[in-house]
Amino acid sequence: xxxxxxxxxxxxxxxxxxxxxxxxxxxxxxxxxxxxxxxxxxxxxxxxxxxxxxxxxxxxxxxxxxxxxxxxxxxxxxxxxxxxxxxxxxxxxxxxxxxxxxxxxx
Numbered sequence: 001x002x003x004x005x006x007x008x009x010x011x012x013x014x015x016x017x018x019x020x021x022x023x024x025x026x027x028x029x030x031x032x033x034x035x036x037x038x039x040x041x042x043x044x045x046x047x048x049x050x051x052x053x054x055x056x057x058x059x060x061x062x063x064x065x066x067x068x069x070x071x072x073x074x075x076x077x078x079x080x081x082x083x084x085x086x087x088x089x090x091x092x093x094x095x096x097x098x099x100x101x102x103x104x105x106x
Contacts, residue, residue, distance in 0.1 A: 006030075006053045006061060011077070013084050015100035023105075027053040030065065040090070041069075077102050 004027040011022045017038035024030045030053075034045040049065040056062055059080035066072050070091035077084050084102040089095050 005055045006063070010105035011079070011102050012105055013075070013077075013086075013100060013102045015084065015086055015098035018098060019100075021105065024051075024053070027051070030063075079104070 006024040007026045009024050012035075013020055013022060018040055019035040019038075021033045021035060022030055023032070028051060029048065030051045031046065031048040034041045034043055037043050037045065047067060049067060051063055051065040053061055053063040056076075059078070061077045061079070062074070063077060064072070064074040072089040073086065074088070075084055075086050079102060082101050082103055084100055086098045086100075087095065088098065
């Protein structure tokens with residue numbers, strides 16, 4: 001097992017209201033591009049963020065980051081089952097919880 005299981009992996013996450021491409025440079029750095037922001041984030045927004053990523057079990061990851069806007073994001077990414085769970089705290093402090101699918105882009 002790699003010491004950085006998310007390094008150089010790319011995913012598409014569809015959370016219903018929000019969809020994005022996630023490109024992990026390492027377990028500590030990820031660039032995301034918003035495909036459909038659903039009114040939460042502008043479509044096409046791209047940002048590189050510092051992330052924390054832990055492998056819970058093979059192909060299940062807990063990843064979190066803070067965006068420039070101040071939004072705090074957490075993902076439980078179950079790549080094996082193709083599911084993602086994402087509690088988000090918006091910049092104004094409003095919590096939302098999104099659930100959807102995740103699939104490798106490569």
